[in-house]
């Protein structure tokens with residue numbers, strides 16, 4: 001199956017290619033010269049659909065949208081939908097992490113609970129009235145400083161109690177198996193199998 005990933009994020013592309021495996025060819029939207037869709041939705045689901053529809057419309061291919069982010073309890077769910085632009089400049093992970101650590105300055109571990117969320121939307125074509133939607137959640141807490149060099153985005157400050165380390169310290173295959181994105185993709189696969 002040929003699919004376009006409706007994302008400009010290289011970290012997502014690498015993870016989703018690995019997760020989808022050999023049966024799928026996942027094209028980056030940049031291969032088609034596509035700019036990012038406007039993320040105007042009020043929820044992860046809406047944004048995932050907006051992204052996928054934009055890419056399906058422009059390419060004529062089935063499209064996968066991934067809208068994800070980090071929700072921190074002590075910040076009432078922020079950065080949430082705005083995770084990628086938390087510090088102002090879209091996609092500046094270093095600035096986003098700096099701001100997050102500043103906002104949580106002095107907050108003890110017990111109150112630093114957080115979760116990564118990922119919503120995937122698969123549209124068979126731009127006017128698909130019945131997109132497949134899957135969501136995955138990964139529970140953890142925010143560290144006081146960066147740990148590890150793997151992954152992308154907020155991974156260096158996301159501690160996973162189940163693994164005993166940060167997301168950036170996990171081998172890629174373990175992160176993929178247990179992450180919000182890995183869980184969402186497993187659900188999407190199950191739905192695909194049912195639809196066929």
Ligand SMILES: O=c1nc[nH]c2c1ncn2[C@H]1C[C@H](O)[C@@H](COP(=O)(O)OP(=O)(O)OP(=O)(O)O)O1
Nearest residue numbers: 007008009066067068069070083084152153154155
């Ligand atoms: O596994 C992850 N590990 C660390 N950070 C992560 C992860 N998954 C999402 N994130 C962060 C990155 C970004 O700050 C935001 C997603 O924002 P989001 O708009 O969905 O993605 P994006 O703007 O980077 O690319 P695009 O919209 O083109 O798909 O959450």
Ligand SMILES: [Mg+2]
Nearest residue numbers: 008036039084
């Ligand atoms: Mg985005």
